[in-house]
């Protein structure tokens with residue numbers, strides 16, 4: 001199974017040091033939740049894994065190969081990416097848009113093979129967008145667009161899937177559906193990394209949580225060890241009610257500590 005080794009990763013954006021030495025060894029077969037307050041560095045970590053930002057120190061290796069030495073195409077075949085809040089500019093049909101997920105696998109000027117078409121159909125089915133296949137992607141609602149973009153990432157059928165806030169804009173039913181889907185991808189062998197703000201969803205579905213605070217790894221472990229009252233107070237500045245329903249942990253922010 002795929003292994004992603006992050007070692008003493010440091011990233012600066014402009015003159016601002018954003019990540020200050022992140023260490024984590026992540027393996028396929030797990031859904032990893034990256035959590036932390038706004039501006040903590042979660043998206044920057046995701047983008048560094050994809051080599052979309054240049055580290056100022058440390059390394060990220062995919063199965064032993066430093067990602068900074070991999071070609072853009074090789075990274076795109078191995079790591080699928082659902083960026084945060086992406087806007088669309090071209091009036092493609094949903095089917096064509098999801099099909100863009102197969103581009104990293106195609107030789108220049110070649111057509112989709114039957115295997116590509118099957119991957120696109122599987123991805124649309126998984127993300128529950130098959131009924132939107134012939135719609136203009138520019139005319140979708142926010143939640144529909146979010147699921148279509150997830151389908152495009154799924155169509156890559158990569159070893160690693162990074163989803164940055166995949167629940168934003170989704171209704172409660174589709175939130176559950178997307179978390180089930182991400183967990184299923186992970187349990188089928190992929191390494192799935194999701195940036196999440198919903199701590200209840202993170203606790204329920206993620207096998208492991210990385211809590212980022214001010215560019216540092218404040219905690220790394222299962223939900224019980226990471227989502228403690230003391231850490232939530234320190235990192236988010238909130239007192240949270242935690243309880244359990246049907247064996248699922250609930251974390252409800254109740255009030256600010258200051």
Ligand SMILES: Nc1ncnc2c1ncn2[C@@H]1O[C@H](COP(=O)(O)OP(=O)(O)OP(=O)(O)O)[C@@H](O)[C@H]1O
Pocket residue numbers: 013014015016018036037038039040041042043044045
């Ligand atoms: N191009 C840039 N130049 C300078 N600073 C930047 C740049 N892009 C982001 N930052 C800063 O880097 C820090 C981390 O940003 P990042 O987007 O990784 O946070 P995040 O944890 O994903 O936040 P959110 O939950 O709000 O999406 C923030 O303080 C942000 O203002």
